[in-house]
Every structure is written in structure tokens, then in C-alpha cells.
Amino acid sequence: MWIFLQSTNNQGNRARTLWYYPLLFSFCLCLTACSGRSPNDPHLNWHANDNVFFSSFATSPKTLDPSRAYNDDEIVFLAQVVEPPLQYSYWRKPYRLEPQSVTALPSVVYEDARHQPLPSDASPEQIAYSVYTLHFRGDLRYQPHPAFAMNPDGSFAKENLDPHRLATLSTPMQMPKLATRQVTAADYAYAIKRLASPSVSSPIYSLMAHYIVGLSALRQTLAKAYHPHQFLDLRAFPLSGVKVLDAQTLQIELKGNYPQFPYWLSMTFFVPIPWEVDKFYANPMVAKQNISFDTYPVGSGPYYIAENNPNQQIVLRKNPYYHDDFFPALPETMAPNLRALSGKRMPFIDTVVYSREAEALPRWQKFLQGYYDSAGVGGDLFNQAIRIAANGHTLLAPELYAKHMRLQVQVLPSVFYLGFNMQDPLVGGTSAKNRALRHAIGILLNSEDFNELFLNGQGIPAQGPIPIGIVGAQSGCHGMDPYRYRCVQGQPQRLTLADAKAWLVRAGYPGGIDPKTKQVLRLRFSTAMGLSPDERSTLDWLRQQFAHLGIALDVEVLQPSRFEELMRQGHAELFFWGWQADYPDPENFLMLLYSRNKMIPYGGENTCNYDNPRYDSLFKQMRLLPNNATRAQLIDTLVSISQQDAPAIWLFYPRSYRILQPWVGPVISQGIANNTLKYVSLNPSMRQTLQRAWNKPTIWPLLITLGGMILAVFMACYAYRRRQQKRPGQGS
Amino acid sequence: MIKILPTDALFILMTLSFIFLGIAYRHDPSLQRIYQRIKYDPWALWASLTFSIFWLIALLDSIHWIHLSTPNGMVSLLDVILQPLSQVVEKSYSAPFAQVTFMPVMQHLPNGTWSSIQVPLLIDKGLAPRWLLWFTEWLAGVGVSTILLAWVIGYVSQPRGCAWRIHLSRLLRGDYSLPWRSLYLTSLCFCMMLWTIIVYGAHVHIFGTDKIGNDILVQVIKSIRTAMILGMVTSLVTMPIALILGALAGLLGGWVDDVIYYIYTTLSSIPGILLIAASVLSLQIYWYNHPLGAATPMARADLRLLALCIILGLTSWTQLCRVLRAQTLKLREQDYILASRVQGVGTWGILSRHIMPNLLPILLMSLVLDFSGLVLAEAVLTYVGVGVDPLTPSFGNLIDGARVQMAQTPVVWWPLSATFMVMLLLVFAVNMLADSVQQALNPRAPH
Amino acid sequence: MTRHILKRVLSAIPLLVGINLITLLLFFAVNTPEAIARAHLGNKHITEEQVHVWLVSHDYQYPLFYNANASGLGAITQTLWWHKAMPLFIFHFGMSDNGSDIDTDIKTRMWPSLALAIPLLLIGVITNIVFSMFLLIFRYQLVDKIGNIFCVLAMSISPLFYIMVGQYLVARTWLWLPVSGYVGGIDAWHFVLLPVIVGVAGGIGVGTRWYRSLLLEEVHQDYVRTARAKGQTEWQVLWRQVLPNALLPILTGIVVIIPSLFLGSLILESFFGIPGLGNYMLEAIQQQDYAIVRSMVFLGSVLYIVGLILTDIAYAIVDPRVRLGS
16 A cells, blocks of 8 residues: 555665765765865866966955946956056055056146146146046957947847847856957046946946036936936937047046046046947846846956856956056066066966855865965954064964965055044034043053954054055154153153043043933944954953943944944944045045035045034145145144044054965065056966875874774664564564 | 843743742642653753753843943843952963963064963963862862762651661662652762862863953853743743634634634744844844834843844744644533533633643643754854844854854864853753653653 | 645645735835945945935835825836735746846855755755664663663754864864865765765754654554564564655655755855855845845745645645545
């Protein structure tokens, strides 16, 4: 009656299951060992001795659309694929712009309100317009892409849009017909127009609309013409401020004077965008396969995106049509192995494989095993990678040093601070009482300790908003924050807890008690941190610090997006915030306190909602000036205002640490440029040798497991036999 | 000033109601069966003793009063008891029973080379360890407890008129029906643990310290409350819903049954973890838009714990409801219920007089059976990011932290090991207890 | 028979409607689409207009159930319900909040999930049955009791411990297998082996006890006694008589965990970096991507219901009472 009765096996077959796994497992191990790989090699589709660079990414890039990508984790891919007109010099410090896709740095002509040219030394008030002229190289060609494969009538090649084939595709590079074309000035113009496109919603649109002539008018026109999910051919809409003079020349007209504009020209918002690709990606069948600018941007850079599987890996390959680009000639003072690269054609590496590693720990472990060529060192891992000497120097941990790994330290153009919401009645405002409270907190919050405990010296304690390496940054006692430090033997030394208590008395909370209510002063600290264990201990530490003053700190842990929303609505009281500069100019840091940038109501970067007319007027003067003594004077004044009013406690300037494997060629630390992959070289055969040496599996536990299992089976069989003999056929 | 957090109130309420129900229903046959089981089965005795100790710890940790100078703004009775352990905060990691910090500090020597040294810990003020002295102290303490316990147990268990010598040899052989030996050994184990904490805790960190130098032992003990609350309060949410809906559906039948059946089938079709995650996400947004007036971070974290209990309860009552409905359907056809129906007793009367008391064993069983699952679920949910507040001491948060520590070289193994041991002890005890209760109440259960 | 199956399939429809309603309410009743839009546009320079454009391009600009501004049928069709909840019934999940196509994502992520879940399920079931058989041979003896206590011990350990210790020993210390990652195709076993071993080890406690109790019920049946009287050895009795008869409840147990084929290995996928559906769900939770979470909740529920129906059909095929009764 039971159909299953027939399907049983005899006992011999089944008894095998117990020792079957270890045997199968060891067989598999042997199999991989014989294939010349270590059994723990995660890059099964690649070989260690190929010219492939292995790297990783933690969060999938939200978008790689050149008009939208703004975050570091997006730019790191995009900057290798597209070519902005300008780039930062690879080796010069302080940072300097140099031509990339243009033949020379752009020339600027100032005009008055009637579009009449002005002399270059005209005063800032006279300048109504500034016109930048860019002349592009003639040898720029796009990466191979199906959108360029067109029929003579201007329609796309049929083969590429075959619905059946499309449904199985995951990358446009798999399409049968690929082609290229030359980059023209019109493509750059198209990209600038695209910033205004309502379907793109570029993060820099509102800023650029403020400067580029006609951009906001274009936005109005486009908003009317726009239909969701439809191709909007931007070539048909003129933009008055951007003129294509010839195939290689572009003119951009700005309102007023904006000396920082060339910095923007080094960012990926100003790369050429071919209209063909825009049209191609607008095809719903293509979009359905997740093929769009978000995943497959098209550019003329050294690499192109061959595969973008944001959950697994992103593969970049050398762009076969990349123009001549040679390693820069370096001065005598640089290391000889670096100078040996001078004049060689870039890029050096054929393929770059970025693997998705959501968690820092597996990433780090694979790096230690030699499967990633470089690794960033984050907070949680810092302890084991880097040792802090008593004098604050950082050294590579001995076990890494023994493997000949190299440490690369970059000072990032960024600042990290504790912000006060200046619109908050308790901590904000300009009253002397609240300012005293802020000063007390400023002394209390020991950035040196914080640095040592949680950043392991990864940050440089800050005195003001401008980080080291940027014009206007000071060192030693000059530019010291007198409200938090005193000068001892030429070095700033932090004021003591007693000073903080004195400030607290001035603020009206002696001993942390509000005399009116007899209650302990209670401050609210909002954060999106606290989800990782390390951050959790940071928050504990923070509360302990405030407890020293008798202040109770309420820590409010929020989801990142909730935290942003809280900030936007101005409900925060105390918060941590970091600012990474878009370009290495003091203006980009001092504008953090400019009242036109207030978070409320403008949604700008002034997260403290600081509003001081004197600061504003000085700031407006400062930003139009070239770097000279007057400007330096203004910057100093602005910094000291920020120290005096203390809308923010400038905590530290982060440093980023990278560790390189010994087989990675010489590199120069670069804090601001993103397109540095082309300068990197590799020694793959060394990698293969070392990878094997570092990854010899330990066999004995396997043998023990195997032996244990066999023993267990034998014992079970023995016990079973005995039981059968002792009580034959007897049930329970 | 005493401050009662919502979960405190619920937990104390739960404790009191358990005591009350235990006394009120002491003649109930099913409770009698459990009681007998615990009395005569050494494992069940061990499990219930262990569980009671955890319960006691959680209870001590549930009595709070305002104390503003602490970071949390309030302290519990347990905090005061653990004060000697928690007051010394080291710089960073230190291993269990260690005398120096775990991470070496690099120092620049005058001759230009670097050397790494380990700094002495703060807890014993840099004094040299006196292991022999400490061990003697410990031994003395344990010795006294051994004798004292033996005397107490010997005295209590002595049958009237039985000579001490005979009684003693009987005890040692385990001749009595009650598992006195097991009771003795269990209590002795706890005495040894207690003495270890008392003697060694003053001089070393028994389970080491974490990254910011806090004692791991304290954190592990503090985590017990979170686990107990989750296990208990969730059932407090689950039971009334399941009981009322299950009994109503079973008793009334018809469209009520259909509606209730539909609701719980629909809910139970959604995979649990998805439903929980989605609910927690939605709740977080709701809280964001409607900020609570919770004054201290502790109170906020507590509300989040309560919310998690409620969400877990709301998403997990379906299973119990199904069982209760089936049981009610069976009971409905019993003669005495039909009889009282004929006598004109209303639906509520039947429910409260006949159905509910008969469902009590099932409720009790579900409480114990679900407990361990909830404790384990907390760890997973916290890992996923929808669990308890990051500032609440909990097993989940400890394990989450241990992920980083396990990746260090050299590996920081003690936080995970300590969590593992205490969590295993708790969950194992509860599981063994659940087994006993299940066997006591459901003798047909295959064992 | 056909009628019975048809009845079961039809009875699933109200369930699906209910689930759909629950997911819709859970997400949109507490959270406005504007909040989602702001969260996804990032924090630099956002205007109301951009929010609106985002809402339009993601089809979020409608009211929940009833559109008072639209006329006629539009009042119903131009709602979140119509645009976001209805398409789920035809497995059209639409666009995620970050702009990628959920259908395509699910299609590509399904395979890694299956590559992990199917071996995990099969090896797990076989191991558990073998272990429980072993305990049954020695039932009510010391071996059985010790085994039982070990099972309780094993199930008292958080699955996270198994994963962390397994990863630490196998991948970090002994260097047998990759720490994490995934490669499609036949090479996937490199990455799947460790999670499978860890997953099976973690499930042994619960599984062995579960199968032991299932099989024990059968052991006491008359036919077993008959077989034993015929002189079959205990092992033969268990394999030839007990196991086949216990297959139905075993099957039920397995089918009920079918959704976990896709989602249950959530933690395993995340720890071992396998880009499957569980990982997808987890990332969506962390990024607060409501579109994805909603789709996954619905998909998980549908799979569960399908599993239930399949069990029912299996019962109907095998059990003559159901077959004749219908």
C-alpha cells in the first residue's frame, strides 16, 4: 500500500553517510590543491599571475551616473571610467589642477554687466560675468559601447536591441555590436544641460544654477517637456551660458566671479556624455535589465565598466581607445622606483576586479591572506593593523611589516566636528551664557583621547575648520583655539577639567545643576552611529565624558536617514558631523558656517545653523580673492570668529590609512584625486608566489575529524551488534 | 526615588502573578504533575534551580531608582551589588585573570629602536598577584559553604527517627526518592561560582574587559535581564490574544471561527523574521514622527525593548492560537460543558469556568517552550539590526561586538566565550525545564 | 482529487489578499512616501521639486486607497494600492527605491540562495534522520539519554556561535575555505561548503529531536512489532518499516520550511557574503528600502502558501482517506 516501501536502501549504503562528508571534503580540498590554487582562494574566475588588480567595495554604489554620483563609494569607480576636463596633479603638494582632457588650463575672461571684457585685475565688484574657454584634446574616444553602433539613418543596430537576447543580458558589453566615436565639445555641453534635467535630479544643480548662465531657465523649459520614462533629447534645448565654438572648444559663461569653478571642472559632473547612450538607455527593454547610467556610465577614461553586478563584483577593463597618457615626470627628490615609471604609458593594469565585501572583517581577513591588493584600515581593524607609538607615531603592526606590506597615509581634506544646533534654546544662540556652555563642552571633549581611543591616532586634533594641507591651515600655537588650548612651549596644550567647570559656572550650571529647576543639565546627542560595536563604545565614552561635568547626555541613536531628517528639521541639539571638501580651498570649509548655507531653511552644509552677519560679510570678501596676504588675514579672522562663538567644536582632521601588498608597485599618497588607479602597477608573479606561501591549509584537524568520525561509526556498529546479540528482537 | 520602567512593571507583575497562580492552583492536577516531576527528576530540579537564579538576577536588575550621576540616569539593585566589579574601568582589552593590558603599547627606546610593552591593569593597583592567598581564601569560602550546605540539606532531608549515620549513607547512595544529591551538587556549584566572583572579582577581571575597559562579567550578568524580559513579557502579550481568540474561535464556531482562522492563517503565512523586521522598521519611523517624552536614554532603550516584546508577541501568537482552538474544539464536545450549556450558562461563563482552566497547562507549556526560542531570536534580530537598542546590555549586542573581536590578531576570545557560557547555561536550563514540563503535562509525548 | 487541489488553490487567494493588505498598511500607513524620497535623495542640496520628481519617477505620488482628485475609475487606479500592491499578484515587483528593477534582482539573486539552501536542506535532513535513527536504536538507554541531552545542548547554542566559530576555525585558522564570497556555476561549492557545514551543525540538535519524536510514534505501531517478530534486525525495521511510514509528517516538516530556502539562511548569507535573497532582504532593511522589503515579504509568504498547498497535494496523493474523502 505504501509506495515508498520499495525505495529503501540496504544499510551499507546509508551507513556511509556518516563518514561521507569528511571524505568528500578532503577530496575537494585535494582537487583544488592540485589545480594550483590554495583552497581558500576566493577569486576563482581569475588567476593570481594575471595583471588583475583585486580590490573590494563595502556598499554597492547607488548610482554611477556622472551627473548624480557624489559619494566616495561611487566616485571611486566613476573616476576611472570618465575623464573630467581637469585633474589634480599626481605628485604636487599642495594640490594643484592640471589639464586632463583639455590641452591647457581653461582661460577666463571677465566681463562687465554689458558683456564687455574687463582686464584680468578688475576688482570683484565690477565683474558681472566670467567666461571660461576650454579647448579639448583631439584624440579622445569613448570606450566601446553598443549605443555607438548605429545604422546610417541614425537608428541603433537591430542586433543590439533584439528583445530575446536582451532579456538574458546583464551587461551592455555582451551585446553583439560595439563601436566608439570621438569625444566632442558638444558632449560636454550635453552633460552640463543634463545637470538641469528633471529626470536626473543632480545634487549640484541648485549650486550650478546659481552660477551657469541660463541653467535655471533651461530647467523650466525641460520641466515642461519632461515625461517620466521617456528620452528627453537635450540637444534640442539651447543653454545660453554654454556655447560650442567648434568640435573641440567649449565656452562656459558664469554669473559673477567664481574662482573655485575650475575645481568643479575636475569633478565627474563635467565629463562628456554622449547623447546616443542617453537615448539607448532610455529604451525600456534596456532599463528593465538594470542597464542605465546608474550601472554602466560611458566615458573616455582609462577603464570601462565591463561588468557591474553590485551585489557581487564590479569589473573594470582597460579602455582600448584611451588616449596617450604617460606617467608624469617626477623631480629628483622622489623615490627612484617611482621615477622609473616616468614616461610609461598608463594605465598599467589590464583589469580591476572589485568584489563586494559588505563586512569589514572578511575583507580584512582576505587581505591578510593576500587576496586583496590593498585595504583601507577602518576603526574596528585599526588595532591589529597599526601600532601607535607613545609619541603618537603610527607604525605597521609587526606581523604585517614582516610580510613586507606598506602603509600609506593620506591626510584627507576633511574635518570632523561636534556641532551645536544654534537654533536650540539650550545650547544655541549668541548669548554669553550659552556660549560659555559650548566652551565648557569644547574643553571637556578631549579630542586627543578620542583620537587615541577610537581612531587610534587616525585623526589630527583640530584647532579650526581648515585641515592641514589646505591654504589657511595653521600649525603650532598660531591659529590655536584659545578657548580650548593654552600655549605651552610653543605647542598647544588642552585646558583642564577645572577650566571646563569654570566655564560651566559662567554658563549658569554650577556642577552641572540648573539652579532654577535643581535638576541636572540634560543634553541630547543625536547620532546615526551606534550600530557597530565600536561605535557603541564611542557613545559610552561620550556619556562618561559629559558625566565628568555633571551633565547628563542623552544619546539618541537613529537610523542614518532618520538622522538626516532630524538634522534637516533642526530638531538636533548636539551631533557629530564630518565634512569632506569638494575641492582643496579654504572657502569649502569656511562656508560650513556661512548663513546662506544654513541647514534650515536652505538645506545647506551649515549644519549648525550658525548665523553671524560679520562672519558672512568677511566670508563673502574672502571667497572672491585669490590666495594672497589679504585673503590669509581674512581667513585667520574667520577662523577665530568660529573659535570664539564655538557653534561647532572642531575635533580632528581624519587621516586615511591604506595598506598595500608588497607586489603593488610604488604609489604616491593622494588625498583629493580619485582617478589614481591608472598610476598603479603590479607584480603578479610575486603575488602568486606569496599567496601560495601564505595560504597553506592546516591538515591535522581534518585528519582528526575524519578519524573521529570513523571511530564513531565503528563504535556505533559495535554497540549495535552487542545490543542485537544481547536482546535479540526485543523492543522497548 | 524608585523609578519603575514599563518592562520592570511587567516583569514584576509576571513574577507576582506566577507566585499567585502557583498558590491558587496548587491543587491543579497539571501543576501537581510538574511539581512532582521537578521533585523527582534530577535534571528538572537542576534546570528549575538554575532558572530561578537567573530569574532572581533579572528581578534584582528590575528594581530601579533615579541616580543622575550615572550615564544611564538610574541604577538598579543589581548595579549596586555589582558595583565592586564594575567600578574599575581599564584602558582597553584585557584577558580573563590577566595582570596586564592585552594590547602592547609601542615605546621608542633611547637607542632608536621600538619595543612593545604591556601596561599593568588598574584593578589591582599594579600589585603583584597573590594567587596562593586568593586561592586559600576561595578554598576557605567554598569549604565553609560545602559544610553548611551539607548540614542544611542533611537536616532538611532527615526522616523523622532516622539515625544520622544511616541517613547519611542513604543520602550518599541516593536512596531517597527526592534527588537530594543533585540539589546539593547544584547549590554547591553556584556557591563555587559566587565565591569565585567574590574572591577573584576584587583582584582581576574574571571574564576580562572589552575595548573601553569595562568588565565583561558585569555586562554578561546585565544581559540576563534583557533575555528574561524578552522571554517573559513576549508571552504576556502572546497569551491573552491567543487565549481569547483561540477559545472564542473554538467555542463559538461559525463566522467568528472563520474570521479568526483567516486572521491567523494570513499572519502565519508571512515568514516570521520578515514580519518582525518590517514591523520594527515601521515602528522606528513612527517613533521618529511622534517623539516620546522619555527622559533618560535608559527609559528610551527600555521602551524599545518593550516594543520589541510587543512586536514579537503580535507576530507569534498564531501558533499558540491554533493549538488552543483545537483544544477548545475538543473540550466543547465534553459532557460537562454540554451539560452546563443546557443549564443555560452563557458563553463567557463556559469560557471562564470550564475552558480557560483547562487551557492553562497548554499556556504554561507554550510559555516555557517559547522562552528559549525568544532568547536565541534576540541575538539574531539584534545582529540583523532590528533587535534591542544598541545601548541595552544584551546577549545579541555582546555577540555582535564579538564579531569584531574574533577577527583581531591575536584573537580576543573572552567576550564571546563568556557570552556563550552564560547564554548556554540559561537556554539549556530553560530547554531542560521545557522538556520536563512537556513530559509532565503530556505523558504521551514520545520520550 | 482535482477538486480537492482546486479548492486548496482557491483558498489561497484570500490569504494572498490579506498578506498584500498587511504589507501595504505596514509600510505606507506609518510612513509617507515623501520621507522615503528624502531618505533616498541624499543630504546635499535637496529641493521640494526634486522630491516631487523622485516621487513621480517612482510612482509614489498617489494617495493610499482613494484618490479624490481623480475622476471615475481613476479614483481607484491612481492610488498607491493600485500601483504598488496590485502588481504583486502578477509577480511584478517594480522598481526598488534606489532605482533598480526588483524582478531582475530577484532573478539573479535566486541562484546563489538556492545553491546554499538546497544542499543545506538535503544534507541537513539526511544527517538529522541518520542521527535520530541512531538514537532510536538505543532508545530509552543511556546512549539515547546522553544523545538527547547533547541535542538539547546543541539547540541551546545561538546559531551565531556556530557561524562565528566555524568561520574562525575553518576559514581563518586552518585556511581550508574562503572566508566569504561567491562565484556562480560549479565553483560555487567552494563558498557554499562552509555555510552548509555550519548550518547543518547548527540544526542537528533541533532536527534530531524532531525526527526522533516523529519516528518514535511509529515505532510503537503494531506493524513494527510484526516486522520485528518476523526476525528483521532493528536497523532493517527502522529503515524499511518506520521511516517510510513516517515520511508524510517528515515531508510536511520539510515543505513548511520552503520559504527558508529563500530567506531562512538570511544570517548565513550575510555572514558568508553570498549574494542571495536573504542578503538582499537584509541590505534592504539596513537601507530602509521599502519597495524591496515589501516585495520580499510578499514573495516569502507566497512561497510558504505554495509549500502548504504542495503538502496538501502530497497528502492527497498518498493518503487514501483524503483521496476518497474528497
